[in-house]
Amino acid sequence: MKRIFRLSCAFYFLIGITSVMLGALLPVILPHYGRDYSDGGTLLFLQFIGFLAGVLISPSLSAGIGRKRLLLVALAAITIAYAVMGTMPSWALMVVMTIFVGFGSGIIESSIGAFTIEFAEEQKAVAMTKLDVYFGVGSMLLPALASLYIYLNVWNLSFYTVALSTFVLLLFWLRMPADSSAHLHQDQQKDAATASAAKPRYTGAQLRLLSIFVLFFFVYMGIELGMMNFLPSILIESISISDSAASLSVTFFWGAITIGRLFVGRMAETMSYVPFLIGSALGSMILISALALFSSPIMMYLLIFGVGLFISGLFSIGLVFANTLMPGMVERTTSTLIAAGGIGGSVLQYVIGWSMDRWSFGPTLWIFALFALILLISIILVQQLKSADSSLRAGVESKY
Structure with a gap:
C-alpha cells in the first residue's frame, strides 16, 4: 500500500x-x-x-x-x-x-x-x-x-x-x-x-445528504478557482498595486493552501470532521469579509494567506466526510462530488467575472463571503440530517 x-x-x-x-x-x-x-x-x-x-x-x-x-x-x-x-x-x-x-x-x-x-x-x-x-x-x-x-x-x-x-x-x-x-x-x-450485480442505491436520507454535499462542492470550487483567477484584478482595483505585485497574491494563496494541507488531515482526525469543517468555513467567511474592509497592502496579503489556510482542508475533508456518511458508495459519491466541484468552478467564475464587470471589487468580495456562508450552512444542515436519522449514525459516531 x-x-x-x-x-x-x-x-x-x-x-x-x-x-x-x-x-x-x-x-x-x-x-x-x-x-x-x-x-x-x-x-x-x-x-x-x-x-x-x-x-x-x-x-x-x-x-x-x-x-x-x-x-x-x-x-x-x-x-x-x-x-x-x-x-x-x-x-x-x-x-x-x-x-x-x-x-x-x-x-x-x-x-x-x-x-x-x-x-x-x-x-x-x-x-x-x-x-x-x-x-x-x-x-x-x-x-x-x-x-x-x-x-x-x-x-x-x-x-x-x-x-x-x-x-x-x-x-x-x-x-x-x-x-x-x-x-x-x-x-x-x-x-x-x-x-x-444490481447497482447499490442511495437511501432517501443519503440522497438528501448527497444533494447538500453537491451544493457544498459546487460552491467550494467557485471560491478556490475564483480567488485564484480574480485576486490579481481585485488587488489592482482595490489598492492600485503593480501587475507583478498583484500576481504574487496567487502565490500567497496557493502557498497557504499547500502549507495548510500538510496539517489539516491530522487536525480533522483529532477534532472530528464536523467541527473542523464548520471552523474552516466560518474562518474563511470572516477573512474574506475582512478583505472587503481593509485597504492596506500588507493586511490584504496576510488576509489572503489566512483565507488559503482556512480553505485548505475543505475539499479533501468534505470528500472523506461525505463518503463516511454514505458507506459502500465510494466510487459513485466521489465522482459525483468531484463533478459537482468542476461544474461549480466553471459556472461560478462567470458569476464572479460578471460581478467584477458590473460592480467592481467590493461587491465581488461580498459574493465570495456569501459563498463561504453557503458552505457553513451546508455543513450545519448535514449535521442536522445526520442527527435526525439514526441509520446514518450507526458505525460512524466516532468521527463526529
Whole structure:
C-alpha cells in the first residue's frame, strides 16, 4: 500500500500540473495561432468538459476493466495528448488534444480519490490531504517551469516535458510489483462482481445528504478557482498595486493552501470532521469579509494567506466526510462530488467575472463571503440530517 500511495501522490502531482498548464501558456499559445482570449476561454472550457466526462465515466469503466487498467488509459491519453500538442499542430487538433488531457485528468482525480478513501483504513483525512499537497505543489511548480521556457523562447517544450514525465509515471504504474498491486487486483474483482450485480442505491436520507454535499462542492470550487483567477484584478482595483505585485497574491494563496494541507488531515482526525469543517468555513467567511474592509497592502496579503489556510482542508475533508456518511458508495459519491466541484468552478467564475464587470471589487468580495456562508450552512444542515436519522449514525459516531 505504501508503494501505491506514493504513486497516488505522483498522480495528484500530475493533475495539479494539468490543471494550470493551459493557463500558464495561453499568453504565448494564442498569438502563435492568431487567436484571442475568447478562444482561450473556449479551450479551457473544453478541457473542463473532458475532465467532467472522465469523472462521470470513471465508475463504469472501473467496474468494467479495473482501476489499474483504467489509470493506464488515463496516463496514455495525457502522454499522447501533450506529445502531440508539443508539435504545435492545427488549432482543431489542439482542441481535441485538450479534451483528451481533461478526460485523463478527470479519471485520475476521481479514481485515485475513491481508491484512497476506500483503502486508507485509518486516518482517511490525513491520506487525502497528503494527496492534495502534491496537487498544490504541481500547480505551483508548472507555472515557474513554463515561465522559464517562455523566457528561453522554447515554450512548446513544456508539453514535451510533461508528456515525458507522464510516460515515466505510466511505466512505474505498469511495472508495479505484484505484492504492491494486490489491493488493485482485489478491487478489480470486486468491481467486476459489482458490474454483474444490481447497482447499490442511495437511501432517501443519503440522497438528501448527497444533494447538500453537491451544493457544498459546487460552491467550494467557485471560491478556490475564483480567488485564484480574480485576486490579481481585485488587488489592482482595490489598492492600485503593480501587475507583478498583484500576481504574487496567487502565490500567497496557493502557498497557504499547500502549507495548510500538510496539517489539516491530522487536525480533522483529532477534532472530528464536523467541527473542523464548520471552523474552516466560518474562518474563511470572516477573512474574506475582512478583505472587503481593509485597504492596506500588507493586511490584504496576510488576509489572503489566512483565507488559503482556512480553505485548505475543505475539499479533501468534505470528500472523506461525505463518503463516511454514505458507506459502500465510494466510487459513485466521489465522482459525483468531484463533478459537482468542476461544474461549480466553471459556472461560478462567470458569476464572479460578471460581478467584477458590473460592480467592481467590493461587491465581488461580498459574493465570495456569501459563498463561504453557503458552505457553513451546508455543513450545519448535514449535521442536522445526520442527527435526525439514526441509520446514518450507526458505525460512524466516532468521527463526529
